[in-house]
Amino acid sequence: MKKFLTNARTSDEVTEREIKHRKLARDAAGESIVLLKNDGSLPVKPCPVALYGAGAATTIKGGTGSGEVNERYSVTIEQGLKNAGFTITTDPWLRExxxxxxxxxxxxxxxxxKKLLSSSPDDRINIMANGFQYPAGRPVTDTDIQGSKSEICIYxxxxxxxxxxxxxxxxNDFTLTDTEIDNLKLAASSYKKTFVIINTAGPMDMTPLEKIDGINAIIFFCQQGMEGGNALADIVTGKVTPSGCLTSTWPVKYxxxxxxxxxxxxxxxxxFEEYKEGIYVGYRYFDSFRVTPYYEFGYGLSYNNFTVEYISTFVDKTKITVKAKVTNSWGAFSGKKCVQLYVSVPNGKLQREFKSLAAFAKTGLLAPEQSQELTLDFDITDLAGYxxxxxxxxxxxxxxxLHLGESSRNTKIVSVLTLESSVVTEVCTNVCKVDRDLKEIKPEIIPINIPDGIQSYPxxxxxxxxxxxxxxIPKPVLSRKTEEILDTLDIDDMIKVVVATGMTDAAPHFCVPGAAANTTxxxxxxxxxxxxxxxxxxGLRIQRRSVRLKNGVIKPVEAMMEFMAYMPWFFRKLIFGNPKKGxxxxxxxxxxxxxxxxxxTWNTQLVEQTGIAVGTEMTEYGVTFLLAPGMNIQRNPxxxxxxEYYSEDPLLTGKMAAASxxxxxxxxxxxxxIKHxxxxxxxTNRHRSxxxxxxxxxxxxxxKGFRIAVEEAGAKAVMTSYNKLNGIYTPNNFDLCTKLLRCEWDFDGVVMTDWYATNKGLAGNGLxxxxxxxxxxxxxxxxxKELxxxxxxxxxxxxxxxxxxxxxxEAVINGRTGKSSL
Known part of the structure; x- marks a missing residue:
């Protein structure tokens, strides 16, 4: 009998680590929730509340697929409000x-x-493509309202x-359903206060809410993980003052x-997907083309008013430092404030966006009338265009x-940098040549009126x-152990090293139940x-509960993804183990x-803390490669x-990924x-587009975001994507995998494919x-075999x-299991 090594626990008791990470998850959620509208009705003290809507008792904590996590339990919005002392008075509607x-x-x-049983390569790659949406629920009635005996409604x-x-x-997705609109109209006209909570991954069409009188506050809850319900209750009661700011632009209409x-x-x-907008993505488009957004990039309200005062600009060769004073100037609550610095770059040979984010910083917790000085710095070479x-x-x-302010649309010009002659900052080589004629959109140049008295700095x-x-091609720096072992390997050995062992590897030497794959x-x-x-x-997605059978084999006890519980009985019998037999x-x-x-959160220190928490759990269970963070640009809502992704802005994306x-x-x-x-x-059709x-x-x-994560934080692995880029599948793209990553950015880690990206008819294995x-x-x-x-x-x-x-x-030998499992 072979007994696989594992770090999985044999006790079901709650650990101190779990308690500590729950607090961190709650803090992170509280700091990321964005207050979009408030007429002064929030915050409120615990009281009877009429609670309705799809995300009330069945709150969505995250997206489907690889972004799922199997935590011990999650706190819904309903439970979070109850924990805070609210009485929920619409139990019949919620249970229905x-x-x-x-x-x-x-x-x-x-x-x-059933689709999975077809076992076609496309179905395996696109197994989560079911498009399921939560139903809106039945209409709210006068009977519901009268029975709720509440003055406040949360929808x-x-x-x-x-x-x-x-x-x-x-x-039922980007826009509201007729039922939701009717329910909100009735609620807003029937209750003294109505608060709308948006439990989605990103922007929605908000225009129907404009036509409804009586909506007092709107909160973008997003998807907040295991402590989201408690975090929302903290916001609603004023225990936490909102300080989250949007990381993508919300359009008035799609x-x-x-x-x-x-x-x-x-x-x-x-x-194919033609990126005709070129560099004009997100707020770069809205600002440069003078299109008014519903909510701009960087937008977020607070229960307090903060004043942001410009102090100074300092130039040290290429490093630019701007200082600002932030004061919690009005309100009864302690809170945090994010300050953003944008730069308008001169147009010349290259036509540039109206302005782009250059730096940002966030205060600590400021009591009323308390101030803090913030430093925002950047290198002017980071503003170079290609x-x-x-x-x-x-x-x-x-x-x-230089524009200093609170969002992309709420800034003031504070200083000007002057460059007397043009400079080349990097000499590269052309990469990823476009495979067709692509005509990009171009805006009219917007003149910038610089106020009198603004100081210039050469x-x-x-x-x-x-x-x-x-x-x-740079040669990797190898340890003596790696070189010695490498010299003993034949072709078959080396092929096994560069091919992972599949999602259903039944015989790993070291077993992390629920791992997406293992190396040989x-x-x-x-x-x-x-x-x-x-x-x-x-968060780390692995199997929550497993069983080590008497023959030494480790099998899951429960489905790691929900749909697996609905597989035919013979499949479940093959995959799952009986917890009573081991x-x-x-x-x-x-x-x-x-x-x-x-x-x-716009808080890189907080994001780094969540990274430390995930690293702690990786160490606990023996995980070497975390398949995260996801850092593609939010090009379209x-x-x-x-x-999974951070933002429409590459700088913010890169800084958050670097922190993690x-x-x-x-x-x-x-x-x-870092992926993808x-x-x-x-x-949709990601593996062929x-x-x-x-x-x-x-x-x-x-x-740019990938480059920041590599150069500033030393990311050790990169996952290529499914799609083609200008006609070449990304795993087969030498320009991406070698010229850019290794030659320009000095990346010295492992590049891996996404799952099944080299299936038949897709990217080539040898290529x-x-x-x-x-x-x-x-x-x-x-x-x-293909290799x-x-x-x-x-x-x-x-x-x-x-x-x-x-x-x-080299990565495996120096990885988590390489140091502890032999």
């Missing part, structure tokens, strides 16, 4: 809704389970989204977005206007150095254990707010996976895997290794294989 949801979810999950609008399919414009009706399925095909013609990043001569061109990149265990006798790769955009194993992890919500990376990788042998690299901005992007937009918008994509995931015998065939056909060579093998070996 729970029954309705259960019935509709069961039908949807059965259909999903929770909820929408689910996730992997494999994009959100819909229909009335059609206000650039190329809105050409996104994803809306153009009647998903074969000149495709000369394959160079350039800063052009002219005035760089930046000397001589202080700006030019970095020239070389494109020789066949080199254990040589001193190389397997490494576990686990999902984790909103030793029970437990792995309770923490469900933190989703990526969008974490970014809405319909993207089904936006909840620092936290996770503060533990020796724990690695993040690159231009994976739609979910071709993202068509000009190089400038690619570098300035879609790659992936040739490009510098080191690890095929989730792997299996098919991929090993052997491709090696014999000369698609890649032994040197390519050895290079990828060495990178994977």
């Amino acid at each position: 809704y729970e029954k309705l949801l259960k019935t509709e979810k069961t039908a949807a999950n059965k259909a999903l389970a 929770v609008i909820a929408r689910q989204s996730g992997e494999c399919s994009d959100r819909r414009l229909e009335k 059609e206000d977005l650039p190329n809105a009706m050409e996104y994803s399925y809306l153009k009647n095909h998903t074969d 000149d495709e013609q000369n394959a160079s990043f350039i800063l052009e001569q002219g005035k760089y206007v 930046v000397s061109p001589a202080d700006i150095k030019t970095r020239k990149h070389e494109y020789n 265990s066949h080199l254990v006798e040589k001193g190389v254990p397997n490494a576990a790769l686990c999902d984790g955009p909103a 030793t029970a194993l437990y792995q309770y992890t923490s469900a933190f707010p989703v990526g969008t919500a974490l970014a809405q 319909l993207c089904g996976r936006n909840y 990376t620092r936290g996770v990788q503060s533990f020796n042998g724990c690695y993040v895997t 690299y690159a231009a994976n901005n739609q979910e 071709n993202s068509v992007i000009n190089e400038r937009a690619l570098r300035e918008i879609y790659l 992936s290794i040739k490009a510098g994509n080191d690890l095929i995931c989730p792997g299996g015998s098919y991929n090993c 052997k065939n491709d090696l014999e056909a000369g698609i890649f060579n032994l040197e390519d294989l050895r290079l990828s093998c060495s990178r994977v070996l």
Whole structure:
């Protein structure tokens, strides 16, 4: 009998670590919730409340797919309000809704389970593409209102989204249903106060709410993980003052977005996606084209008024430092405030966006009338634009206007930087050549009127150095152990190293139940254990309850994804174990707010703390690769996976990813895997769609966040995406995997594919290794066979294989299991 090693616990008791991480999850959720509207009715003291809506008793804590987490329990909005002392007076409506949801979810999950049985490659990649939405529930009636005996109503609008399919414009997704509108009209006219809570992954069409009198407050709850209900109650009662700010622009109507009706399925095909907006994504578009948003980027209200006073600008060669004083100037509550700094860059050879985020900072908790001085700094070279013609990043001569404020639309010009002559900051090479003629939209240039008295600060061109990149493939720095083991491996051994062992590996040397994949265990006798790769955009996703059977095999006791519980009996018997026939194993992890919500804190220190928490859990259970953070740009609010991603802005995205990376990788042998690299901005047909992007937009918008996470935080792994980029599948793209990552950004880690991305008819296995994509995931015998065939056909060579093998070996040997399981 083989007894697999595992760090899973045999006790079901709540640990101190769980308690500590629950507090952190609650703090993070409280700081990320965004107050969108308030006429002074909030906060309120605990009292009887009429609670309705899809997200009230069945709150959506996160998206579906890899972003799911199997925590011990989650707190719904209903439970959170009860915990805070509120009396919920609409129990009949809520219990009816729970029954309705259960019935509709069961039908949807059965259909999903049936689809999986077809076992086609496309179905495996797109297993979560069911498009299920929470029903609105039955109409609220006068009888409900009279029976509630409450003066306050809280109505929770909820929408689910996730992997494999994009959100819909229909009335049960991006817009409100007729039932929701009628319910809100009745509630607003019947109760003294009505608060609307939006439990979605991102923007919705808010215009129907404008026509309803009597809505006193609107809160963007987003999706807040396991402590969301308690965090909302903290906000509603004033225990926590709202300080979250939006990280994407909310349009007045969907059609206000650039190329809105050409996104994803809306153009009647998903074969390709043309990024005609170029660099004008999100607020860059709204500001540059003078389109008024419903809520602008960076927007968020508080229960207090804060004043932001500009103090000074200081130039130290290329480093720019702006100081501001923030005062909690009016109100009875202590609170935090985010300050944002934008820069308008001069137009010249390159036409630039009206302004872009350059830095941000957040205060600590300020008592009424208390002040804090904030420092916002950036390097002027970070403002360089990309000149495709000369394959160079350039800063052009002219005035760089600094705007300080509270959101993209609420700023004041505070100072000006002047550059006397244009400078090349980086000499690159052209990459990812566009495979068709792509005509981008261009705005009219908006003149900037600089007020009298604004001081100018010269930046000397001589202080700006030019970095020239070389494109020789760097050889990895290997430990002596890695070199010694590498020299003993034959071709079959190396192929096994670069191919993971599949999602159903029954014999890992070290077992983390619920791991998405493992690296090979066949080199254990040589001193190389397997490494576990686990999902984790909103927290570490592993199996909550398992059983070690008498024969040593470890099997799950419960479904890790909901639909699996609806598989046929023979499948469940094969997959699941009987807890009465072995030793029970437990792995309770923490469900933190989703990526969008974490970014809405605008607090990199807090995000780093959540990274430390995830790293703690990785260490506890022996996980080496966290398959997170997700950091694609929120190009369009319909993207089904936006909840995993931070923002429409590349700087904010990169800074948040870097913070998370620092936290996770503060533990020796724990690695993040930044994903999905690159231009994976739609979910529908994601494994066949071709993202068509000009190089400038690619570098300035879609790659910049990845670069920040690599250069500033040293991310140790990267996951390529499913899609093609300008006609080439990303795992097969040498420009992405080697020229940019390794030659320009000095990345020295492992590049892996997304799951099943090299299935038949998709990205090539041998081409992936040739490009510098080191690890095929989730792997299996098919991929090993394909690599052997491709090696014999000369698609890649032994040197390519050895290079990828060495990178994977080095990571595994120095990884979590490499240090503890032999």
